[in-house]
Amino acid sequence: MIAVSVAAVLIAAAVIVVGYRLGRTHSAWRDVHNARQALRSTRRDAMAQTVRFVSASVIILATLFAAAFNAAR
Secondary structure (H helix, E strand, O other): OHHHHHHHHHHHHHHHHHHHHHHHHHHHHHHHHHHHHHHHHHHHHHHHHHHHHHHHHHHHHHHHHHHHHHHHO
């Protein structure tokens, strides 16, 4: 009788441990997915800022070049 109750306790503990580990694994996969999404979003934001910076720089340099060209004539 004691062996049956010990086996039942061990099975219950194993179920709890396995369920906990499966939950942690699922949580880890969810964290990886969220990190990938954040990386894509961050990369997209960085690229947009870079494009704006480069285009503004080109416009400013073109304006300065045109002003210098007109001043030289």
